[in-house]
Amino acid sequence: MKVEFIDRHKHEHGVQPICEALEQTDAAIAPSTYYAATARPEARRTIRDRELTEQITTIHAENYGVYGVRKVHAELKR
Template identity: 55%
Template sequence: MTTAVLVEYIDQHRARFGVEPICTVLRKAGMQIAPSTYYAAKSRPPSARAVADAQRLEVIRQVHTDNYGVYGVRKMHAELNRRGHRIARCTVHRLMRAEGLRGISRAKGPRTTIPGTGPDARPDLLDRDFKAPAPNRVWVADITYCRTFAGWVYAAFVIDVYSRRVVGWQLSKSLRTDLS
């Protein structure tokens, strides 16, 4: 934890417990802060970097809003330089991350259809006629995918053409898993 976070925590609870007891408990919990560190942090003026970061963050917020919130770090850095704000790309990255500003990802999904090298030897058994005279006579299958926090998940479905109900499905983290 940073000193600023610890100072803020002490500020919230100092009226009830006092500064020194809070610092003692925090030290026992592995957070190294002394009462003198707390008082020094409260009495000194903000650093030059903190003042500059506050000014830069206002500009970054404005540029982010002006561009509908779609600019990421790379485009934000270029736009700031075009507007005459000389700022390092790593600083833009640090400030945007701290403020929770993100660009829109234009990443595409995984490639699920890879064309073969030769002619397609599989016959079309339905002749593109997706009608069934009774249940459980004609089944079709489809596959889809969705993004999760753990990565891409693939879902394969088997559907009865007559009733249009799912008769089987399988989820997998790999596109190469057989249906069973």
């Protein structure tokens, strides 16, 4: 969440000033941490979660938005 915030505003203010402004808050983040987070590849869990979310959204929409957790889960297992 912090990384996305910095990504949205770094073109206006720069990474270093944003990190300095966040130092005095609960959302403090070092510039090196930001750069490390942007350089590392996306986790397999994150990729899988995104795929499942798309499948769940599709199943729910195809069934007129009335399928609940149990039916969506059963459909995913099929």
